[in-house]
Amino acid sequence: MEQVALNSALKSSQPLNQEIAEKSHVDVKKCYQCGTCAAGCPVAYLADYSPRQIVRMLQNGLVEDVLKSRMIWLCIGCGNCLSRCPRKIDVPHLNDTLRIVSKEKGFPPAEKSVDVFNDSFLKTVQYTGRLYEAGLTMLYNTRSGNFMSGMDVAPHMMKLGKISPFPHLIKGRGEVSRIFKKVQEMKGGK
Amino acid sequence: MKIGYYPGCSLESTGIEYHLSNKAVAKKLGVELWELPDWNCCGASPAHQSDLVLPNALNARNLAIAEEAGMDVVAPCAACYNRMCAAIETCKNDPEELKKINEIIGRNYKASNRVYNMVEFFHDLVGLDKIAAQVQKKLSGLKVACYYGCLLVKPPELTRFDNPENPTTMDEIVETIGATPLVWPYKTECCGGGLAISKTEVILKLGNDIFSYAQAIGADCLVTACPMCQLNLELRQPAMEKEYNVKFNMPVFEISELIGLSFGLSPKELGINKHFVNTAPLLKEKQLA
Numbered sequence: 001m002e003q004v005a006l007n008s009a010l011k012s013s014q015p016l017n018q019e020i021a022e023k024s025h026v027d028v029k030k031c032y033q034c035g036t037c038a039a040g041c042p043v044a045y046l047a048d049y050s051p052r053q054i055v056r057m058l059q060n061g062l063v064e065d066v067l068k069s070r071m072i073w074l075c076i077g078c079g080n081c082l083s084r085c086p087r088k089i090d091v092p093h094l095n096d097t098l099r100i101v102s103k104e105k106g107f108p109p110a111e112k113s114v115d116v117f118n119d120s121f122l123k124t125v126q127y128t129g130r131l132y133e134a135g136l137t138m139l140y141n142t143r144s145g146n147f148m149s150g151m152d153v154a155p156h157m158m159k160l161g162k163i164s165p166f167p168h169l170i171k172g173r174g175e176v177s178r179i180f181k182k183v184q185e186m187k188g189g190k
Numbered sequence: 191m192k193i194g195y196y197p198g199c200s201l202e203s204t205g206i207e208y209h210l211s212n213k214a215v216a217k218k219l220g221v222e223l224w225e226l227p228d229w230n231c232c233g234a235s236p237a238h239q240s241d242l243v244l245p246n247a248l249n250a251r252n253l254a255i256a257e258e259a260g261m262d263v264v265a266p267c268a269a270c271y272n273r274m275c276a277a278i279e280t281c282k283n284d285p286e287e288l289k290k291i292n293e294i295i296g297r298n299y300k301a302s303n304r305v306y307n308m309v310e311f312f313h314d315l316v317g318l319d320k321i322a323a324q325v326q327k328k329l330s331g332l333k334v335a336c337y338y339g340c341l342l343v344k345p346p347e348l349t350r351f352d353n354p355e356n357p358t359t360m361d362e363i364v365e366t367i368g369a370t371p372l373v374w375p376y377k378t379e380c381c382g383g384g385l386a387i388s389k390t391e392v393i394l395k396l397g398n399d400i401f402s403y404a405q406a407i408g409a410d411c412l413v414t415a416c417p418m419c420q421l422n423l424e425l426r427q428p429a430m431e432k433e434y435n436v437k438f439n440m441p442v443f444e445i446s447e448l449i450g451l452s453f454g455l456s457p458k459e460l461g462i463n464k465h466f467v468n469t470a471p472l473l474k475e476k477q478l479a
Contacts, residue, residue, distance in 0.1 A: 023242065042380045042396055046389075074389065077235055078380035079344030083354045088347075096239050103240075117388035118236035125231040125248075131199035140387060149387060153425050160464050162204050172228045172251075175296070179251065182294040183244045 010061035016101075017063055024097035028058045030087045037081030037091055047071040048110075051081050051091045054098075067102040071095070073111035116144040126180045129170030133163045191315070193306075194261035195223035196252055198270040198417070199231050204425075205417025207461030208266055211446035212308065214460055218324055218453050219316055223264070226255045232270040235384040246287070247294045249277035254299035264315075266308040266446075268416035269383075272341040274305040275348045307342055308415045309445060310351055313359040318366045326454035328368025332476050335372050335409040336360040337400065337442070339419040340380040354378060360445055364413060367452035372407050376400050383418035386426065397423055397430045401438040410472055412442045420444055424466040441469045451478055 021027065031052075038050035049057065049071045057066050066072065075095035082090050102109070109115035120139035124132035137154075141147050157163045170176070201209035216223045229252050237245035253274060256263045265271040281288045281301035292299055306315060338357050346354045355378060361371035381400060382393035400423070404412060414420050423442045431437055443462075450460040457479045462469050473479035 042382060043385075043392060045395075046392060074385075074392075076380060076382060076384045076392075077238070078340035079348075079354075080340065080380065082345040082347075090345075092345075097242065099239055100242065111389070113388040114239075114385070118240050121234070121236040122240060122244075125233065125237075129228075130202075130231045131234075133203060144388075152429070156425070156466060157204065160466070162206060162464065164203065168202065170228050170230060172230065175251070176230045176248070178296070179247050179294055180244070183241060183247060186243070186290070186294070 004062065006060050013061040013063040017058060017061065020058070020063070020094075020097060020101055023101065024090070024094050026090050026094045026097070028055050028089070028094070031055045031059065031089050032087065034086060036084045036086065037089075040080040040084055042078060042080065043074045043076055044071075047074045051075075051095075054095070055089065055091070066098060067105060067107050068110060070110040072098040072102065073109055073114045113144050113146065116140060119143075122180075124167070126177055127173065128167040129173035129176045130168050132167035134165050135167060191220070192222040192224055192261075193311075193315070194256035194259065194263040194303075195225045196229055196256075196263050196265045196270060196274070196305075197225065198265065198267040200267055200417035200421065204421045205267070205444075207447060207464045208417050208420065208444040210459070210461035211444060211450045211455075212266055214455050215446045215450045215453065218450075218455070219320060221316065224259070224261065226252055226263070229255065232273045234269050234273070238273065238276070243287075243290065243294070245273055246277040246280050247291050249274050250281060250291045250299045251295045251297065253277060253281075253301075253303060253305075254295065254297040257299060257303045258297075262303045262306065264306045264308065264311045266415070267418065268307060268339055268341040269418055271305060271307040272349065278304065279348060307349075307351060309338075309342065309360050309363070312363055312445065312449065318362060321363065321449060322366050325367055325452045327452055327478070329448060329452050329476070329478060330368050332369040332448075332478070333372055333408055333410045334364050334369045334448070335374050335404040335407070335412050336364060336377060337381075337412045337414045337419060337423075338378050339414060339416045340378055342415060343378055360413065360415065363445060364448065367449055369448065372404075372409055374403055374407055374409075376403050381419050381422050383416075383422040386422050390426070390429070393422055393426055394430045394433045397426060398434045398436065401427070401430065401440055402436065404440065405438055409440070410476070411440055413445055413448055414442055415445045417444075421466075427467060439467060441465055441467045441472055443469075
């Protein structure tokens, strides 16, 4: 890692750090860096920073590095870290918030496949009211470029009659679409 | 007893055996599982990873449908259960947010009801004595590793159910129906289900860790209470075996399937013929079918 000037980083990142704290209701200053979160994290082995490091970087004002990190996209939300944290710092919710802020600020997602999966999943819910698995697979595969994803297991699933090629359209799907639309409107989005 | 039942999307497709066995077992126990009319998806991980309000709004609609009918809810999927817990928590403690959510969903949710997971339902609401009373065929000789997964018990501030590191409620049910629950340290380790499609390498590692330990202590099968864990651990098992050059061939049952077998219900009625890992050899060996 290159040398960073922490004093100036802390100062210049203050507004962004403040925004993250307000949105997440997580106070990273409470963390005393024991590392219990990192020890129990099931995805830390694959990530660029451990949960402990993410929190430390926020404490030191390295917010942009955090927003560009892979860890915030790999966090699976299992809750190990929060359950064991002696300071009760909600790292899973912090990571959720960091992803959301990262996208809002226009940083390209460091794990594109996770972002595309989430987006494809929600599209099917928005239009049908429930998860539409075949639709999700088609959307995800074409948008992620992983065209063969799931194709190894699809025949087995079909044979057992477990996935349908058709969506289950609920009666209240208009209501569900409106929920998505209103959430966007309240944020001042499209 | 009558209680609201929120199957969630998986139980209509990949987790159909969980759905069938819940309904068959509840019927035997004299409980009416009242399926919430026209329920919607809880949004799962993609919703809470993408927006701060959307997941609570999606869950509040379902919870409001139950509340309007005066019902609490049982949610068999651990992920749905966890998200419903989170929505209730927010709606209860943040009146401003509840107001906003009601405006979004166009309903008047009051957060007066609560949600139970399936183990909690069997263990606390039905009770071990009532389960024991229905047992016709003890699952003697079946060695079971109870796999609770993460979202059923974590974080404890949200779920307020059992113990986040060493839960025992499912073990007690397994004991009640005559099988042997094994002591093991992977009860609440994450299987990585949420990354099954977007980051498959993660679940191969986590699954291999879980099955390797279960196999080492002589488990015949895992039992879980989550369609995500069940799907992930069975469907991707051949890929785990290939990646790590091992052989598990270990079925993953839902708790309701094992209860149903002990009640003398047929494997077909319980959906046990719909597993990705063939369950027939094990059931035959243990004379359970």
